[in-house]
Amino acid sequence: MVSAVRILDKATSQPRSRFNLGSATTIRRSPGRTQLATIRIRIPSVKSQPNRVELVASVGVRGVTGIAQVLFRIFRDGREIYNTLQGIESSGSEQNYIVTFQAIDRNVKSGSHVYTVTAENQTANTKAVIVGPISFSGLAVKTRS
Template structure:
């Protein structure tokens, strides 16, 4: 049995648009893509999990960029994944979707943030949209 505790979703960019694109910053700097807030009640909320899903539209501009996507809860990294982004003369446009599960989150208000950073020198990738980020907190029964 599963009981919904909270849900949140944002979509800062609804579609692919080169006119509003921005460069993914070179690591160790990060580009913040989206933030949501999830509330876990103090009573009858354990055990639980927060299911997080992000979709980011990215375009390769030069070389092959290795992009590290991270999800943070309250400023602490809880998940990461890496994606290679090719550029001209190959695939250029990507809609990257990934999912993370944060288990047994303590009660209170939590801020989840998804970021991207470019790990590759002399390569460039841009966020071109769309960007969406959602979270669903559920109580689970064991």
């Protein structure tokens, strides 16, 4: 049986629309974090259960020194709901990456929710920078069988 969905809300953020070495931002070392983008999704009412919020982020990253292990996290209302780790190589190899990942947040309570995507470098003596583009989007849907 095919599941039907109804769109509850959609939000997008694109703080950087292109690759630009001139505006590179260093990814902070853990436990510090570099905030990349924020969106707000509204779930209208309890009658919107069951639901899911589909989140997609793409981040342009450049390796500068060593092989940085960059931890990307997604937070809902300040609470981590998803993370993924990506190795970013530097000189002598590939240096520029577009890291894309998707997360699904299920059965979100009604109300307005802030989703934030961050990055942090977990490897000492390495450096990686955000060079763009950055995009972050969320689609909230009501699901039913």
